Amino acid sequence: KDKKVVITGASSGIGELMAYEVAAKGGKPILLARSYDKLLKIAENISEQTGVTPLIFKLDVSDGDAVEKVFTTIKSSVGNVDILINNAGYARFELAHEATMETVESMFKVNVFGSIACTQAVLENMLTEDHGHIIFIASQAGKLATPKSSVYSATKHALLGFANSLRMELANTGIKVSTVNPGPIRTEFFRIADKTGSYEKNVEKFMLDPKVVAMKTIGLIENPKRELNLPRWMGIGTKLYQL
Ligand code: NJP
DSSP states (O other): OOOEEEEESTTSHHHHHHHHHHHHTTOEEEEEESOHHHHHHHHHHHHHHHSOOOEEEEOOTTOHHHHHHHHHHHHHHHOSOSEEEEOOOOOOOOOGGGOOHHHHHHHHIIIIIIHHHHHHHHHHHHHHHTOEEEEEEOOGGGTSOOTTOHHHHHHHHHHHHHHHHHHHHTTTSSEEEEEEEOOOBSSTHHHHHOTTSHHHHHHGGGOBOHHHHHHHHHHHHHSOOSEEEOOOOTTSOGGGGOO
């Protein structure tokens, strides 16, 4: 309650749903994404439904200078944040030899560098206060791999490496670090990742309900865990997908 929670990639999917969940629990959502119009609409709806008015900022997390500016503005508007959820991310599913270096760099810039930049932007204040919680939305693709996801999988492996090392560095502080590793979730993600729709069709029966993923992730704030593995994926029975 009353916690200030920054969520990156809050304009759709689980980021948007986590924003509702935070507000419903009496926290203050601070929502970041490139699509400002979507954030405006989401903030309006949240305000109507819960009476909590989220703060919203337009941000491309792959722009390091913009990240610094937005977090400075957040601090001057509401003070130090309690929780950062590094959720902004995307994939392009294609064969390794088909991925251009432009795609490779762009995916790393958003999924990895963006999360690192946002983390650095809150860390100093968290260390001063000896208080905070940083949650990384990684993926089962950061632990396992499937064909056509080599670059995406590499970004999520990198993100987990960063988070796991950070957790060790912060072990004797009041700052917690959690990672969330979901399997496929029913969001816009697949339409961006694979315009042909074939990947989505393949994993259709293993899809997680985004509301459940959002609820479980926000649950980490009250009951922190190092790692939240939301059911394992492909090739494992659908039964495991009942959360
Ligand atoms: O996807 P989607 P999800 N700067 O597409 C934002 C991971 N995950 O909710 O900027 C800032 O609905 C984008 O906003 P906008 C996945 O890797 C997913 O499923 O306005 N924000 C939007 O709000 C990702 O890390 C699955 O376009 C940027 C949001 O990111 C997280 O879950 C499985 C941005 C994406 O919302 C949320 O994805 C899994 C940028 N440069 C992990 N680029 C899955 N869905 O199957 C994008 O294991 N965003």
